[in-house]
Amino acid sequence: MSQSHYSPLLLTLTTFLLFIISTSLPPTFAHAIPINTLVAPIHKHSPSSLYTLTLNFNSQYVIDLTTPTLWSSCPSNHPTTLCSSLQCAAAGPCQCTRLSGGGGDAGHYPCTCTAYRSAPTTDKCPYGDYLTLTLTPITIFVTDGKNPTVILSGPSVVSSCSTNNAIHPALPVGATGIIGLGNSQLNFPSQLSAQLKIQNQFAICLPSTTAAPGVAFFGSTKPFRLLPPDLPDLTTLLSYTPLIKNPKNPNGYYLDVEGILVNNQPVQFLERVLEFDCLGDGGVMISTAVSYTTLHSRVYRPFLKAFARATSRIQRVPKVKPFDLCLNSSKLGSTRMGYGIAQIDVMLKGGEKWTIFGRNSLVQAGPEAACLAFVDGGPRAEQAVVVGGYQLEDHLLVFDLDRSRLGFTGSLLGIRTGCASFNFTVGV
Known part of the structure; x- marks a missing residue:
């Protein structure tokens, strides 16, 4: 991969500032207010030239448009998903192995659903490198398309986790895992859409600079506004x-x-x-x-x-x-x-x-x-x-x-803006 110029210190300061601002606002759950769109910052990382998306205030997930689920290392005492669940069925063929236990005959206790690092292309199960299907709680901002407004705390998404911490050899330092945006039933935006009854789509605007974040949207993208404030709604340019x-x-x-x-x-x-x-x-x-x-x-x-x-x-x-x-x-x-x-x-x-x-x-x-x-x-x-x-x-x-x-859209530089021009100041 090529080199870029990402600043870990800048990322830390940015996420810390968002956290300090957000603590003055009460956590908001999905049923408390109408929700149309969620927003998260995207940072360009150096030296990997990968892009990370921030969830839970300071957890950095590498953006991947082919990975089918969100995945990371397994926390201790992580919840698991049963083989008989609909989520396990959506994970793909050959995903069920009797890994959970607590004693007794392995043929009688419920089995734990597993997935793989990449989508299988045949009906044969690969050997080893299993990922356990689990649940990951999410905290993310709601937006009106111009600013973050309030915090959404509470939804948990089905995700994959690795118990051996060998998540991915190419992950940049400080990354928690990968946010799977691949075209699957268990991808991050599709799960948010099903839980929150928002539009099943997502938008990414990758920054060309490491000095300020770009932006990701989940749900409706109308309106979508960047600074300066006199610019048109960018959805009219699509x-x-x-x-x-x-x-x-x-x-x-x-x-x-x-x-x-x-x-x-x-x-x-x-x-x-x-x-x-x-x-x-x-x-x-x-x-x-x-x-x-x-x-x-x-x-x-x-x-x-x-x-x-x-x-x-x-x-x-x-x-x-x-x-x-x-x-x-x-x-x-x-x-x-x-x-x-x-x-x-x-x-x-x-x-x-x-x-x-x-x-x-x-x-x-x-x-x-x-x-x-x-x-x-x-x-x-x-x-x-x-x-x-x-x-x-x-x-x-x-x-x-x-x-x-x-x-x-065409290049946003043509209208004197860029992906690093979203206003992440929390609205009131």
């Missing part, structure tokens, strides 16, 4: 495209992409690579766990040539790993959208397009090196394209789970 299913990876979010343009010219490659083959490989997936958009070699090589051709008059500088094309940043103009460079358009089904401008296409990888922020996934990459976190920053993304569609 375009929509279908989310499609990949049977090989049912928890992932995939886009129906029809082509890629560089400087308004089509990139020439075999377009069927963007579709799923008979094994479920191919397709275009969205991921916050990948730093930079990764392309299969059959897509990457012609894409790189097209971008090199569109920028042929700009001085090159030595490459900086893992990038293959770096430009002299002192020779580039600057705009509100980042470096003035050839734009990249991802053409989506239904006529919509996702335009990537300089801020999300080039990364400052050295004093004068502005590098194309896309990497070669190799000839054996399972997906044709994995859209990474860097390309998602400063865009509002709304995952409408009931309608299986993605709402997205």
Whole structure:
């Protein structure tokens, strides 16, 4: 993964300030007031370039768009879920093992439901590395779309926990676990929707800076306002495209992409690579766990040539790993959208397009090196394209789970704001 510049001290101060402010407000339970939307801060982490979401005032969970549940280390005396429960059935095949006890014949006492680190792709149970299904109580803020308003304390979500503390070797220091936002019945937003009777959708707005948090919403996203206060409701700026299913990876979010343009010219490659083959490989997936958009070699090589051709008059500088094309940043103009460079358009089904401008296409990888922020996934990459976190920053993304569609804005820099501009001052 790439490097970023996250400040643990800043995160500690931010969450501590939220805690101090919130203690002046009474805890609010789901049945006490109408609830439409919940809100939580998102921090960009260094050096992992992962993004963490804050729950329970100071618990940091790494955001993952493919993990099906929230998971962490098991606390002592944690509650468990029975194999006969509906929640266990939703966890997937082969999830039941007789692990609980207290004496007696293992065939007679109730068994404890288990899950796995990743969604199984066959009906065979993997060996070892089991995660116990448990319940995790949640404290989170309610919002009116402009500020946090009151605290919601009380809902418990079905989650997975590991008893051996080997949660994930790549988790950043200080992270409690992973918040599973993958497309499953037990993902965090779907459970909140079922318990609180709110809309089954969530929105993420990833910050491009470590100096201030971005924002996540669960439930309705209307209105959604960033500072300065004279900006329009951002939901009026959303375009929509279908989310499609990949049977090989049912928890992932995939886009129906029809082509890629560089400087308004089509990139020439075999377009069927963007579709799923008979094994479920191919397709275009969205991921916050990948730093930079990764392309299969059959897509990457012609894409790189097209971008090199569109920028042929700009001085090159030595490459900086893992990038293959770096430009002299002192020779580039600057705009509100980042470096003035050839734009990249991802053409989506239904006529919509996702335009990537300089801020999300080039990364400052050295004093004068502005590098194309896309990497070669190799000839054996399972997906044709994995859209990474860097390309998602400063865009509002709304995952409408009931309608299986993605709402997205263009770069928020174009309207003089960004994902780090939500007002986390607690309203009265």
